[in-house]
Amino acid sequence: MSRLERRCARAVAGASEAVIACLQGGGTVYFCGNGGSAADAQHLACELAGRYLLERPALAAVALTTNTSSLTAIGNDFGFAEVFSRQLEGLGSPGDLLVALSTSGGSPNVLKAIEVAHAMGLVVIGMTGMSGQRMAALCDHALVTPHTVTPRIQEGHIAMGHALCELVERALFGARGAGGAMRRARAGARSARVTPPPRRSRGTRRSPRVRRTR
Secondary structure (H helix, E strand, O other), X not given: OOXXXXXXXXXXXXXXXXXXXXXXXXXXXXXXXXOHHHHHHHHHHHHHHOOOXXXXXXXXXXXXXXXXXXXXXXXXXXXXXXXXXXXXXXHOOOOOEEEEEOXXXXXXXXXXXXXXXXXXXXXXXXXXXXXOHHHHHHOOEEEEOOOOOHHHHHHHHHHHHHHHHHHHHHHHHOOOOOOHHHHHHHXXXXXXXXXXXXXXXXXXXXXXXXXXXX
């Protein structure tokens, strides 16, 4: 565990419990952010929807930063400040959860998403830096990187986000993870290997060889 993770362990644990409760209740975890924080939002959403460390079922996680048609239509018709909140109005439900990322804590579209999320009954986790105290105060759980330089804040967000994903996976799937499940997956992959075709005799046509994809 890194020094940053140790300093923020209590906040990360509380945020992970909120994510676990959301997913156990059938909810969806939404992510939003701008620029590098948009990339981090997509990164963390795919850690849940795909996998982090464990072989396990998919978890309901959606980044609100990926649909260019929605982003440009909403930005054009309603203004850039509503590109996340407008999507959340259509997709979100009480019991869902929003993870809002802003290194400065002052992004208008992220703050608007937090406002709408609360109005709709969503729990909000905010990820920001030392200058984002106003945003942190608006969130149910605040993961604050103790730095003022944007790249360092983003690195902190990924470190804390990874710790959160690990806690969520362990809580929801326990021992059905990297140990037994991955060994079973490797064993299944070995048994699925295609054996080469028998040698052909002269004058017979060779069957195409099937290649196993990974």
